[in-house]
Every structure is written in C-alpha cells, then in structure tokens.
Amino acid sequence: MKILKHSDVTPRNIYLGRREFVKALGIASAASLVSYPVSAEQDYSKKGKLNTFEEITNYNNFYEFGTSKTDPAEYAHNLTTNPWEITFDGITQNKRKFDISEILKGKPIQERVYRLRCVEGWSMVIPWIGFPLHELINQLELDYDTKYVAFDTIFRPEEMRGQRRATLDWPYREGLTIEEAIHPLTFIATGLYGRELPKQNGAPLRLVVPWKYGFKSIKSITKISFMKKQPFTTWNAENPREYGFYSNVNPNVDHPRWSQATERVIGEGLFGERRKTELFNGYITEVGDLYKGLDLKKYF
Numbered sequence: 001m002k003i004l005k006h007s008d009v010t011p012r013n014i015y016l017g018r019r020e021f022v023k024a025l026g027i028a029s030a031a032s033l034v035s036y037p038v039s040a041e042q043d044y045s046k047k048g049k050l051n052t053f054e055e056i057t058n059y060n061n062f063y064e065f066g067t068s069k070t071d072p073a074e075y076a077h078n079l080t081t082n083p084w085e086i087t088f089d090g091i092t093q094n095k096r097k098f099d100i101s102e103i104l105k106g107k108p109i110q111e112r113v114y115r116l117r118c119v120e121g122w123s124m125v126i127p128w129i130g131f132p133l134h135e136l137i138n139q140l141e142l143d144y145d146t147k148y149v150a151f152d153t154i155f156r157p158e159e160m161r162g163q164r165r166a167t168l169d170w171p172y173r174e175g176l177t178i179e180e181a182i183h184p185l186t187f188i189a190t191g192l193y194g195r196e197l198p199k200q201n202g203a204p205l206r207l208v209v210p211w212k213y214g215f216k217s218i219k220s221i222t223k224i225s226f227m228k229k230q231p232f233t234t235w236n237a238e239n240p241r242e243y244g245f246y247s248n249v250n251p252n253v254d255h256p257r258w259s260q261a262t263e264r265v266i267g268e269g270l271f272g273e274r275r276k277t278e279l280f281n282g283y284i285t286e287v288g289d290l291y292k293g294l295d296l297k298k299y300f
C-alpha cells in the first residue's frame, strides 16, 4: 500500500491555513466537498458515497458534550486540545507520558475512507486522515503477555458539560483485543477531509474501528493501557445485555430492543435511504479471520 504524506492529501495552501480554513467553512464551501478526490487505495468505503463535511460535523455522538446529535457541534469548541498529553500503561519503558506532538512526529499521514455504522441504525462514509494504530504500538515495548488494549477519553467536566452529569460512568472507556488493535484497518484519526480533526469528531485524536459499531471508535483519547485481562468498557458496563465487548457490526445479532439488519444512510434521500447492513460492516474479507470459530451470538 502506498503511504501518503500530509502534502499528498491536502492542497498546500489549505494545509498551511487549516485552522483559518475550518473557521471560514460555511455551508456553501462544505457542499463543494462532495466531489473530494478519493483514490482507489484510500477507498475502504465499500462503495458508499462520501458524506459532506457538514453532515460529518453536525450529526455526532459525543456524550461528554450532551446526548443530542447537535450538542457536540454546539459545545465541543470548549475543549482545550493543545497541549495534549497521552499516557501509556502496561509498557516496559520508563517514560509513559508523551505530548501528542511526540506521537505524531515522523508518522506518514494516510487517508482512508471508512464507513461508520452506529448501533442506533445510521451510517456515514467519512474520509479520515491519520495512521494505523499498529504504527504507534510498534514503537512501544509491551509485556509479552499483553492480550487487550483499553482507551480512555479525557475527563474534564469544566470543559465537557456532559460530564457534569452521571449520564455515563466517566471517563468513557473502550477496548480491543491486541489482535484487533494491531489489525491494519484499525486507525487513529487526527483529521478528516484533509484537515485537522474537528473537536466534535474527537480531536486531537480518536480511534476508528471500521468493522465495529460506532461507540467503539472512542474520541479524544488521553490514555492507552495494555492489559492481560479484558478491560471493562463503558457501554458494556452500562448495559451488558445491549452492548458486548466485541460489538462487531452484525445484521444477524439484533440489539435487544431493535433490529440491526438495516441502516439509514445519512444524506441519502429526504429521511435517509435504508441499506442492508453487512456482516463486519462489509469488511469481512479483511477481518473475518480474527473471529474464526468464535460464536458471534455469544461474543457479540
């Protein structure tokens, strides 16, 4: 696979003035992004049509800012993302805290288009930029018996108004098996549409796990822990009957309160065209081997 640099995916003038550009983005300029160029090697969308910047940044789930889909766009600007420190637990190196700039330094930026499929039954196709998580993990010295990775979102109720209420057991936490974490599709996003990641989408860095329900793609990560035991995860702890640890997209395993067989495609038709949901969100050839012999109804 060709490794893209920032300059390959972003016109230089936009790259240089990115902050200003994002600020200046109105509905008119967002509409022109529909024809954003996507090369075949970046396109992991499984033939989905790209959502607009407008859709991707105004219909969000980010409970730290409130439970409605429009709360993140309204309130996420309050989060300070610079400076940003990330702590690693369960590594053998002495230095465990890193500034985000140290983490991003020298990483070739790639662009990848993935479908994000929410457990609530809607989906979007998003041109993320960032790098595969394994490129970061490869730089760390892990214990030989590491089996799982947990990710924590920052806890900062002064800036995240949703955290002033006990909507969830903060901080938001998600987890993967180490095999899932080092899978080439597992991505750390630091931007989208060739620009810095908007705060409502999880700045300064978030996970993107394209074959799992959206809630696994945790935002604004401040801690990554390598563990021997399966970590508790926020949604699983909240309601173990409704949200399993694996949470692979699976049209054959219904959520206890609704079917997961179809999804509403945001931006298609007046109320969203529905499409049939595919096993592993369409990424079965890439990730099917991870789950060979696993009973997907039991390990949902």
Ligand SMILES: Nc1nc2c(c(=O)[nH]1)N[C@H]1C(S)=C(S)[C@@H](COP(=O)(O)O)O[C@H]1N2
Residues within 6 Å of the ligand: 056, 059, 060, 061, 062, 063, 064, 116, 117, 118, 119, 153, 172, 200, 201, 202, 213, 214, 215, 216, 217, 218, 219, 220
């Ligand atoms: N920290 C944190 N990460 C989170 C969430 C959240 O509430 N808090 N919501 C998740 C859910 S349910 C979804 S569907 C996706 C939505 O990502 P998007 O808003 O960038 O489309 O983020 C996920 N990551």
Ligand SMILES: [Mo]
Residues within 6 Å of the ligand: 061, 117, 118, 119, 120, 213, 214, 215
């Ligand atoms: Mo979601």
